[in-house]
Amino acid sequence: MMLSVRDLTVSIGPETAPIDIVSGVSFDIGKGEILGLVGESGCGKSMTSLAVMGLLPQPGPRIRGGRIDLVGADVTQLQPWQRVEAGHGRIAMIFQEPMTSLNPVRRIGDQIAEAVRVHDGVSGAAAQARAHELLDLVRIPDAALQLAAYPHQLSGGQRQRIMIAIALACRPQVLIADEPTTALDVTIQIQILGLLRDLCNRLDMSILFITHDMGVIAQLADRVAVMYGGRIVETADVGALFNEPRHHYTRGLMDCMPARNLGARRLPTIAGQAPRPGAIRTGCVFAPRCAAVQDLCLVAAPPRIVLSEGHEALCAFPLQGERPS
Amino acid sequence: MSETLLEVRDLKTSFNVKRSGRKYRLKAVDGVSLSLVSGEVLGIVGESGCGKTTVGRSIVRLVQPDSGAIQFRGGDVLGARGAALRDVRLNLRMVFQDPYASLNPRRSIGDSVAEAGDINGVFKSRADRAARIAETLSAVGLEPSFATRYPHELSGGQRQRAGIARAILPAPAVIIADEPVSALDVSVQAQVLNLMMDLRERLGLSMLFISHDIGVIGQISDRVAVMYMGRVVELSDARTILDRAMHPYTRALMAAVPKPDPSQRIVGVVETGEPPSQFNRPTGCAYAARCPLASERCLAEAPLLRPIGPDNRLVACHNL
Numbered sequence: 303m304m305l306s307v308r309d310l311t312v313s314i315g316p317e318t319a320p321i322d323i324v325s326g327v328s329f330d331i332g333k334g335e336i337l338g339l340v341g342e343s344g345c346g347k348s349m350t351s352l353a354v355m356g357l358l359p360q361p362g363p364r365i366r367g368g369r370i371d372l373v374g375a376d377v378t379q380l381q382p383w384q385r386v387e388a389g390h391g392r393i394a395m396i397f398q399e400p401m402t403s404l405n406p407v408r409r410i411g412d413q414i415a416e417a418v419r420v421h422d423g424v425s426g427a428a429a430q431a432r433a434h435e436l437l438d439l440v441r442i443p444d445a446a447l448q449l450a451a452y453p454h455q456l457s458g459g460q461r462q463r464i465m466i467a468i469a470l471a472c473r474p475q476v477l478i479a480d481e482p483t484t485a486l487d488v489t490i491q492i493q494i495l496g497l498l499r500d501l502c503n504r505l506d507m508s509i510l511f512i513t514h515d516m517g518v519i520a521q522l523a524d525r526v527a528v529m530y531g532g533r534i535v536e537t538a539d540v541g542a543l544f545n546e547p548r549h550h551y552t553r554g555l556m557d558c559m560p561a562r563n564l565g566a567r568r569l570p571t572i573a574g575q576a577p578r579p580g581a582i583r584t585g586c587v588f589a590p591r592c593a594a595v596q597d598l599c600l601v602a603a604p605p606r607i608v609l610s611e612g613h614e615a616l617c618a619f620p621l622q623g624e625r626p627s
Numbered sequence: 628m629s630e631t632l633l634e635v636r637d638l639k640t641s642f643n644v645k646r647s648g649r650k651y652r653l654k655a656v657d658g659v660s661l662s663l664v665s666g667e668v669l670g671i672v673g674e675s676g677c678g679k680t681t682v683g684r685s686i687v688r689l690v691q692p693d694s695g696a697i698q699f700r701g702g703d704v705l706g707a708r709g710a711a712l713r714d715v716r717l718n719l720r721m722v723f724q725d726p727y728a729s730l731n732p733r734r735s736i737g738d739s740v741a742e743a744g745d746i747n748g749v750f751k752s753r754a755d756r757a758a759r760i761a762e763t764l765s766a767v768g769l770e771p772s773f774a775t776r777y778p779h780e781l782s783g784g785q786r787q788r789a790g791i792a793r794a795i796l797p798a799p800a801v802i803i804a805d806e807p808v809s810a811l812d813v814s815v816q817a818q819v820l821n822l823m824m825d826l827r828e829r830l831g832l833s834m835l836f837i838s839h840d841i842g843v844i845g846q847i848s849d850r851v852a853v854m855y856m857g858r859v860v861e862l863s864d865a866r867t868i869l870d871r872a873m874h875p876y877t878r879a880l881m882a883a884v885p886k887p888d889p890s891q892r893i894v895g896v897v898e899t900g901e902p903p904s905q906f907n908r909p910t911g912c913a914y915a916a917r918c919p920l921a922s923e924r925c926l927a928e929a930p931l932l933r934p935i936g937p938d939n940r941l942v943a944c945h946n947l
């Protein structure tokens with residue numbers, strides 16, 4: 303496994319009364335594999351990925367339990383620089399809004415060369431040459447010209463390619479992409495998704511791809527983890543997930559997509575809204591919104607049921623595996 | 628016989644912007660014509676920055692267009708004053724993308740919802756005002772007690788309901804909804820879309836519904852206008868556009884929608900190119916650099932919107 307996360311719990315609040323914002327999360331990503339992590343706003347996707355990166359904001363959220371293994375080494379409590387020093391696996395991250403991560407007053411070429419200098423220890427012509435190579439890798443045409451440009455002179459899609467180029471400077475074995483196409487239009491999104499898939503194949507890189515969009519998951523992921531209220535409620539191969547969603551939340555997410563209901567007078571909805579962290583202390587976190595809720599769900603934490611090889615759901619009464627229309 | 632409520636003719640709106648010390652004139656909307664008949668929902672779809680919001684803001688006079696004409700029930704909107712302006716303000720109401728930004732954080736929900744009524748002297752008495760607020764909140768599925776709450780106490784979906792209440796309180800003829808569900812999670816998005824479809828039927832509202840999401844647009848619209856770089860490139864019935872798009876940009880847009888079906892993958896298959904910078908707009912067709920059908924003429928001459936085929940459809944393209 304390139305990345306293996308076991309029972310990860312991230313908490314806020316006082317030591318004596320912690321509130322879990324990520325609760326017992328486990329997943330694995332194999333070499334060259336894309337794991338899609340999907341869920342609604344505030345469900346804990348970003349906190350999970352920041353914990354994996356060793357980049358949780360300080361002070362505030364902290365890892366209270368569990369273990370993170372990167373390319374075979376336990377990195378749970380290591381800062382990013384400690385990981386580099388110890389020669390552990392290489393991991394990089396890209397974010398939703400490239401403009402906030404790029405320096406607006408520095409040329410693109412200098413920003414990429416800076417990343418190259420940090421990782422390869424080279425500067426000058428050698429760094430510029432590698433920067434050129436990275437731009438080619440992310441398929442930016444006229445690389446020489448673009449190296450001299452400032453971020454605002456590029457389109458949103460090109461800026462996201464630049465961010466990917468900077469992330470690739472450390473030759474990552476694992477790339478975390480946190481909603482990298484959410485701010486882009488579909489015609490540009492599809493190009494960026496194509497680029498990520500291509501990099502994954504060519505460089506044998508593993509990707510943790512975070513999104514709230516089930517359509518994007520269907521297009522890109524090999525495996526999927528569905529997150530709700532800080533927990534992973536279902537994991538499956540992408541085909542199995544879409545063919546036979548077994549958790550009621552997964553099914554609800556699929557049903558309420560407008561693209562599945564064009565022209566319908568009413569859209570199916572999931573009643574209510576996602577809970578605040580810590581609001582639900584007993585039973586199933588999805589119970590207040592679940593159409594299939596039973597008495598047991600309110601008083602007992604749901605079991606993690608293995609439905610078939612690689613397909614699990616956190617539910618006492620999982621769906622029987624009918625295909626959504 | 629349905630009446631034409633809103634008529635926009637050859638609207639042009641531009642902005643002065645500064646980039647790296649140089650000043651530019653950015654043509655956000657470059658000759659848009661649209662009409663809206665009573666009871667209808669006209670969707671406007673297109674990528675970020677193509678001018679959708681600017682069309683909406685020009686209609687409600689939040690920005691000053693350079694040229695063009697806008698008429699509401701035959702009366703001039705852009706030059707309206709006095710009683711005519713009041714009529715425009717109460718009848719053309721906007722719902723914004725970010726409900727947090729559009730509600731004043733220091734005013735109660737009730738005061739925000741009543742604002743247009745207060746300014747325009749709509750309420751007969753304090754009791755009438757309170758009753759209208761309560762009735763409007765109920766219409767959008769909020770308890771009347773929300774009137775005394777503040778925006779930060781509401782969830783995203785509740786805030787957007789409050790934003791809709793604010794728009795419909797004066798019983799307007801037209802709602803201009805600018806990406807009203809784009810900031811919401813899918814499950815909440817469906818709740819708010821259902822509400823808008825209900826209100827449309829119950830109150831007989833007409834709507835200009837702006838979104839970059841063709842799925843959302845297809846859901847709610849009767850007709851659809853597709854915009855690209857400040858212009859309408861295709862306009863027709865929603866079904867016609869969804870089932871048989873004609874303009875090369877509309878077709879790319881439809882092809883690039885990520886289908887929620889892993890057995891129909893388009894990643895790495897669909898080539899759609901990327902738009903040119905808004906600061907160096909090409910002289911001919913703005914889509915030419917991305918267009919598989921582009922010819923010499925497309926580089927020299929911008930295509931005009933014209934009727935094509937039997938479907939009551941307008942397309943701006945030389946090569947169809």
Ligand SMILES: Nc1ncnc2c1ncn2[C@@H]1O[C@H](COP(=O)(O)OP(=O)(O)OP(=O)(O)O)[C@@H](O)[C@H]1O
Nearest residue numbers: 314323342343344345346347348349350359362579
């Ligand atoms: N620095 C912080 N301190 C305290 N709570 C936080 C902090 N950052 C996030 N949270 C809370 O933790 C929960 C998970 O947040 P997170 O950002 O991981 O969600 P997300 O799934 O990435 O959502 P989105 O789709 O909106 O990006 C949320 O309830 C959020 O309000």
Ligand SMILES: Nc1ncnc2c1ncn2[C@@H]1O[C@H](COP(=O)(O)OP(=O)(O)O)[C@@H](O)[C@H]1O
Nearest residue numbers: 642644655674675676677678679680681682905
């Ligand atoms: N007040 C403004 N000042 C300068 N530029 C603006 C302003 N409003 C919009 N623009 C620019 O006009 C273009 C069209 O914007 P907008 O109508 O918001 O597009 P859309 O709603 O389709 O995303 C964009 O390039 C945008 O940056």
Ligand code: SF4
Nearest residue numbers: 586589592599617618
């Ligand atoms: S455990 Fe119960 S409430 Fe939770 S998802 Fe399953 S059926 Fe619904």
Ligand code: SF4
Nearest residue numbers: 912915918925944945
């Ligand atoms: S006018 Fe030419 S470039 Fe523009 S869409 Fe039509 S064929 Fe393509």
Ligand SMILES: [Mg+2]
Nearest residue numbers: 347348349480
């Ligand atoms: Mg996030």
Ligand SMILES: [Mg+2]
Nearest residue numbers: 676679680806
């Ligand atoms: Mg807009």
